[in-house]
Amino acid sequence: MDFNHTDDRRMLADMAGRFVREQYPMESRHEAAKSDDGFSRETWSQMAGLGLIGALFSEDAGGFGGAGFDIAVVFEELGKGLVTEPFLANLLAGTALTYGNETQKTVLENVISGESLLAFAHSEPASRYDLAHVETTAKTSGDGYVLNGNKAVVISGDTANYLVVSAVTEGNEQNEEHISLFLVPANSDGIHVRSYPTVDGYRAAEIALKDVAVSADALIGAEGQGLSIIHDVIARGTLAVSAEALGAIEIAIDMTLDYLKTRKQFGVPIGKFQALQHRMADMMTEREQIRSAVINASGNLNTPERDWNISALKNLIGRSGRMIAEESIQMHGGIAMTWEYAVGHFAKRIIMIDHMFGDVDHHMEQIIKLGRAA
Amino acid sequence: MDLNYTDSEQAFQAEIREFMAAKLPQRLADKTRDHKRLTKSDMEEWHSILNEAGYLTGHWPEQFGGKGWNAIERTIFDEEMTAANGPRLVPFGLNMLAPVLMAFGSPEQQSHYLPRIANGDDWWCQGYSEPGAGSDLASLKMSAERDGDHYILNGQKTWTTLGQHANMIFCLVRTSKEGKQQEGISFILVDMDTPGVEVRPIILLEGTHEVNEVWFTDVRVPAENLVGEENKGWTYAKYLLVHERSGIAGVGAALSGLEHLKHIAKDQMKDGKPLLDDPFFASRLAEIEVDLSAMRTSNLRVTQAADDGAPPGPETSMLKIKGTEIRQSINDLTRRALGPYAMPFVSEALDAGYNEEPIGPDYANPIAVDYFNHRKTSIYGGSNEVQRNIISKMMMGL
Ligand SMILES: Cc1cc2nc3c(=O)[nH]c(=O)nc-3n(C[C@H](O)[C@H](O)[C@H](O)COP(=O)(O)OP(=O)(O)OC[C@H]3O[C@@H](n4cnc5c(N)ncnc54)[C@H](O)[C@@H]3O)c2cc1C
Numbered sequence: 001m002d003f004n005h006t007d008d009r010r011m012l013a014d015m016a017g018r019f020v021r022e023q024y025p026m027e028s029r030h031e032a033a034k035s036d037d038g039f040s041r042e043t044w045s046q047m048a049g050l051g052l053i054g055a056l057f058s059e060d061a062g063g064f065g066g067a068g069f070d071i072a073v074v075f076e077e078l079g080k081g082l083v084t085e086p087f088l089a090n091l092l093a094g095t096a097l098t099y100g101n102e103t104q105k106t107v108l109e110n111v112i113s114g115e116s117l118l119a120f121a122h123s124e125p126a127s128r129y130d131l132a133h134v135e136t137t138a139k140t141s142g143d144g145y146v147l148n149g150n151k152a153v154v155i156s157g158d159t160a161n162y163l164v165v166s167a168v169t170e171g172n173e174q175n176e177e178h179i180s181l182f183l184v185p186a187n188s189d190g191i192h193v194r195s196y197p198t199v200d201g202y203r204a205a206e207i208a209l210k211d212v213a214v215s216a217d218a219l220i221g222a223e224g225q226g227l228s229i230i231h232d233v234i235a236r237g238t239l240a241v242s243a244e245a246l247g248a249i250e251i252a253i254d255m256t257l258d259y260l261k262t263r264k265q266f267g268v269p270i271g272k273f274q275a276l277q278h279r280m281a282d283m284m285t286e287r288e289q290i291r292s293a294v295i296n297a298s299g300n301l302n303t304p305e306r307d308w309n310i311s312a313l314k315n316l317i318g319r320s321g322r323m324i325a326e327e328s329i330q331m332h333g334g335i336a337m338t339w340e341y342a343v344g345h346f347a348k349r350i351i352m353i354d355h356m357f358g359d360v361d362h363h364m365e366q367i368i369k370l371g372r373a374a
Numbered sequence: 375m376d377l378n379y380t381d382s383e384q385a386f387q388a389e390i391r392e393f394m395a396a397k398l399p400q401r402l403a404d405k406t407r408d409h410k411r412l413t414k415s416d417m418e419e420w421h422s423i424l425n426e427a428g429y430l431t432g433h434w435p436e437q438f439g440g441k442g443w444n445a446i447e448r449t450i451f452d453e454e455m456t457a458a459n460g461p462r463l464v465p466f467g468l469n470m471l472a473p474v475l476m477a478f479g480s481p482e483q484q485s486h487y488l489p490r491i492a493n494g495d496d497w498w499c500q501g502y503s504e505p506g507a508g509s510d511l512a513s514l515k516m517s518a519e520r521d522g523d524h525y526i527l528n529g530q531k532t533w534t535t536l537g538q539h540a541n542m543i544f545c546l547v548r549t550s551k552e553g554k555q556q557e558g559i560s561f562i563l564v565d566m567d568t569p570g571v572e573v574r575p576i577i578l579l580e581g582t583h584e585v586n587e588v589w590f591t592d593v594r595v596p597a598e599n600l601v602g603e604e605n606k607g608w609t610y611a612k613y614l615l616v617h618e619r620s621g622i623a624g625v626g627a628a629l630s631g632l633e634h635l636k637h638i639a640k641d642q643m644k645d646g647k648p649l650l651d652d653p654f655f656a657s658r659l660a661e662i663e664v665d666l667s668a669m670r671t672s673n674l675r676v677t678q679a680a681d682d683g684a685p686p687g688p689e690t691s692m693l694k695i696k697g698t699e700i701r702q703s704i705n706d707l708t709r710r711a712l713g714p715y716a717m718p719f720v721s722e723a724l725d726a727g728y729n730e731e732p733i734g735p736d737y738a739n740p741i742a743v744d745y746f747n748h749r750k751t752s753i754y755g756g757s758n759e760v761q762r763n764i765i766s767k768m769m770m771g772l
Contacts, residue, residue, distance in 0.1 A: 125734065128644055128713040152734065153714040196733055199580070199719040199742045206733060265510040275759050322706075329749045333508055333757065334533050337578050337750050344579030348746060355709075355716045361654040 012055055013073040019050060020081035026342050029082055037159050038203030039084040047085060048114025056091050061098045062109040068298030071236060072243040079247025082349055084202055086117060089156035091240055093118035093164040095233045096181055099221040104183050107162060119160035121151040121207050122230060129358040131230055134179050136209065138167035147212040157205030158195030160186050169223050179226035182218045200348040235310050238357045239297050242313045245321050245353045246290050252328040252346040253283055259332055276331055283327055286320035308370045311363040317353060318360025325350040387450050394458035397423055403459040409740035411724045412461055414539045420461045421494050431492050438476055438488050445677040456626025464536060467491040467498035471544050474610050478602035501531040501545035501588060509760050512555040518547035518562060527593040537573050537586035541566050546611055549604050561607035563599040580743035581721055616686045623673040623697035628666050631704040638711045638737055649711055662703055669696050688769040691761035698751040698758060705745040716742045
């Protein structure tokens, strides 16, 4: 066994970490989050220049990474700065494009270089966390398709140049074997995007598709084969947000520990109270549990154990991540309730990640269904 | 044992229920249920409707214009009001300052301030905490120095809830540095229009303006605004904490929160069925109901004991801990009931007059911020850690 990252990956982590630490202060993060785009395009192209987007994709796809551990190290560092640049959306939709035709792969290359932006328009108002629930339809028309439907909480859906849209083809029944994916320019006629902020300072959109005409080569992969692509996309996305949560957890714990050593009440640092010491110890323990679960999920991204390990990780994030977020606030006292003091923003991100790609209960249910003991 | 309210208590409950149905404006009930922002005038409106009926100060003794409700009646009133989605009453004047004035204030203070509280002429805020004095409140530093028939106040208060609406603040201040910390503290009333008082907003983590810093620079306060005796302020503040048993469990708020959660869980669909029927969700909900049902009785036991004349004890601390935990678990499960629609947050949609289509279900927008905002309840009013210290020291002698 070897639990060390390769040198390349360590360098990648160091570089991403340094960028976030030194060039991503919380004030400019909030500034950018409030801007029209919800992030800084300048920062995005700097990060692209550092190779942080390329690291998420394999060489075949025009990147230089794409393994579970690559995704994990990048997103862990992003989580430490609560980075709002659209890494997640481009990982999701970009992963779908790795299954695409040559033109679609060229789009992905432009994403990796930082020129184009994508979003993954899959979930719908009634789908909750069910990946196979697609009501949007794609009717054949001439030698193309016409798309109709509504997409919900599309992460970074407002700034994307292209959308990857899921829809049911063939008879338009609601059937998992009829789900297909399409690459659609975001400015196509009939696409209406309603953009809004999320509680934790990111951006999402409700997207309505009304008689959106696309050509046959907009199809990604084969018709009716969308669901297995979606599973790969969401597995990577789930790993990514979980690693991001780990990064946010590390900062929340560091800040709390630091505060326990400096804040004095009753004449002593509050860290002298054993009531707080033991809970701090539990937080550290759970952080390491989460780190191990990230390793398990990363290492199994391409094995038959993928789904079990992804669900185990996400369940733990929903459970222990919540405990750490809430305890970080509680042990700080009032100061953590303020906008100005950063720990609350980390807590918000950790908790909101529970709402992406399935919460603690959803993944517990998956684990039971998969029926494999660890 | 008899688990039912007495006949007269039941009649009282029916009376309050009728009143809420008849007099609580629908607009205010809707806003409260939907977690919309209540404006200052919304709160004043409700305050004055209750005052007109005599219910606002029902729990005050008759000699001060109240109805002399006992603790059980007061509990019934609180439960019925929250169940009907009545806006929460701002407690600072009504429930915090008033009892202190009744017990320790001068006759002049009582006859001047108490009617003004009831009539809504003054909006009070609470100036206890300071940046360096939170859980260790007795270490507070803000000073009050006697200068002829005035005190001169210097220092800073913080976390002052709704101080932006207030015209009056009651403060704990240091009048002596001799002896034990607790023995140099006084309780004083300050008109916030006095020169040298400055209120600065603190924005909370969900972006709302609910609390403030209040700065005092050479603020001259008439000596007659001192409550009781100099250097006895700690006793008065403690009296308040110990006697303020009613409402601390927040049973009414928990019951209405649970109703709202069930309403949401009936509407949210999972695998083609209401979320309420999902075994994972249902078991979490059932656990909360078990806790709440027991706590409701714990609360009534403590309340009945108070009416029977038992001295207040650390039971209050138990109600504070369990009550906040239950409400926080309701907030937590409610956010999870929403699935991905917990994420969108349009702040303006919490203000009256917002007319755009909601994003997702119409109840979704405030749920996550409400979850975050309610993390405060285990921090303020004596943090849950401090409450556990009280239980283990006072009750168990550890
Ligand atoms: C939203 C909000 C509204 C508020 N409104 C008001 C108001 O209107 N007026 C007012 O005066 N105050 C108000 N407060 C202040 C509140 O009472 C304080 O936040 C509270 O007393 C805790 O103090 P602190 O924040 O300084 O935390 P600290 O006292 O610094 O505590 C930090 C952590 O250490 C723990 N701790 C401290 N001492 C011990 C111990 N001995 N053993 C174990 N653990 C310990 C605490 O429980 C907490 O977890 C408000 C606070 C908030 C958040």
